[in-house]
Amino acid sequence: xxxxxxxxxxxxxxxxxxxxxxxxxxxxxxxxxxxxxxxxxxxxxxxxxxxxxxxxxxxxxxxxxxxxxxxxxxxxxxxxxxxxxxxxxxxxxxxxxxxxxxxxxxxxxxxxxxxxxxxxxxxxxxxxxxxxxxxxxxxxxxxxxxxxxxxxxxxxxxxxxxxxxxxxxxxxxxxxxxxxxxxxxxxxxxxxxxxxxxxxxxxxxxxxxxxxxxxxxxxxxxxxxxxxxxxxxxxxxxxxxxxxxxxxxxxxxxxxxxxxxxxxxxxxxxxxxxxxxxxxxxxxxxxxxxxxxxxxxxxxxxxxxxxxx
Numbered sequence: 403x404x405x406x407x408x409x410x411x412x413x414x415x416x417x418x419x420x421x422x423x424x425x426x427x428x429x430x431x432x433x434x435x436x437x438x439x440x441x442x443x444x445x446x447x448x449x450x451x452x453x454x455x456x457x458x459x460x461x462x463x464x465x466x467x468x469x470x471x472x473x474x475x476x477x478x479x480x481x482x483x484x485x486x487x488x489x490x491x492x493x494x495x496x497x498x499x500x501x502x503x504x505x506x507x508x509x510x511x512x513x514x515x516x517x518x519x520x521x522x523x524x525x526x527x528x529x530x531x532x533x534x535x536x537x538x539x540x541x542x543x544x545x546x547x548x549x550x551x552x553x554x555x556x557x558x559x560x561x562x563x564x565x566x567x568x569x570x571x572x573x574x575x576x577x578x579x580x581x582x583x584x585x586x587x588x589x590x591x592x593x594x595x596x597x598x599x600x601x602x603x604x605x606x607x608x609x610x611x612x613x614x615x616x617x618x619x620x621x622x623x624x625x626x627x628x629x630x631x632x633x634x635x636x637x638x639x640x641x642x643x644x645x646x647x648x649x650x651x652x653x654x655x656x657x658x659x660x661x662x663x664x665x666x667x668x669x670x671x672x673x674x675x676x677x678x679x680x681x682x683x684x685x686x687x688x689x690x691x692x693x694x695x696x697x698x699x700x701x702x703x704x705x706x707x708x709x710x711x
Contacts, residue, residue: 417521424514436522440529443467448537464534468542471527475520482516485509541629543620543641581611582640584661584697587624587672587707588687595677595709597627603670603707604631610668615640617664619657619689624672640664654689662696669697669704676709 414422421430431439447467451460489509531542587600608614615638618625632639642660644653661669671694673686697704 417518417525420514420521421518424518425511426515430518431522433525436525437529440471440526440531441533443526444530444533445537448534461538461540464538465542468527468530468534469544471523471530472544475523475527478516478520478523482513482520485513485516489513535630541626541633543629543639581614582617582661582664582666583607583611583614583668583670584617584664584666584693585625585628585670585672586619586658586661586687586690586693587621587628587670588674588684588690589621589623590680590684590687591624591672591675592622592627593675593677593680596624596672596675599676599707599709600624600627600672601631603705604628607668607670608635608637617642617661617666619644619654619661621654655692658689658693658696661693662700662702666702669693669702670707671704672707676707
């Protein structure tokens with residue numbers, strides 16, 4: 403038998419509380435069981451792939467597994483949205499007849515069942531992502547689309563989604579929404595010294611703007627370190643990914659334009675490692691230098707992260 407929760411005996415999580423409200427005689431799996439599933443699947447995958455000829459691709463394989471649960475969650479969410487659209491039409495057309503009343507109840511049940519299934523898949527996804535981060539030190543982010551905040555991770559918002567929301571807010575009111583702090587940092591800036599200085603800068607920004615959201619491209623190196631910081635602190639992420647398929651070599655600079663379009667209150671840049679040996683082996687990161695220049699041209703507050711003196 404699969405582990406399931408007992409509504410009368412256990413203290414229910416939000417997912418379990420929603421599941422308990424459904425009129426389904428079949429039990430739902432407990433949240434702890436779903437978390438164990440995600441953790442076990444990822445751990446088993448990494449154990450099998452590690453130290454084999456597939457080890458060089460374990461990052462892609464691991465992210466694909468997490469992405470599969472993310473994709474099915476999104477698909478279920480679309481089904482729930484369709485059920486709610488149907489429900490809205492039925493409510494508008496309701497004439498008091500028994501037939502329409504039955505259809506309304508059925509559409510309501512479909513939407514509620516889909517909501518619970520979506521939450522279940524998100525729990526599995528987040529547990530797999532947490533196990534992946536623990537085992538590899540890498541953080542997962544979706545290849546496209548946004549991710550709701552959960553107990554295990556901060557929200558991750560695609561820059562295009564954030565821009566659309568910002569435009570919609572301007573049409574509705576003068577509410578500026580989340581305070582954006584933008585970051586571009588060098589891939590080679592991934593030493594312990596870099597992490598320390600970067601976290602100092604991010605902690606300073608969060609103290610100054612407690613409601614901040616962090617905008618970054620999610621590139622490897624220091625920007626991945628910043629994503630880990632955001633997830634640990636519960637700071638929402640706005641990901642302006644470089645789309646090389648669409649924009650080619652200019653993709654990192656197009657990502658900068660997306661971040662500037664979000665009207666950040668502050669721009670942080672780390673153009674090279676603060677570790678002297680690492681810095682001498684690589685040139686300063688062009689996209690970070692470019693963002694710093696553009697920020698100053700736009701009159702935005704800019705801080706360059708540097709070594710302690």
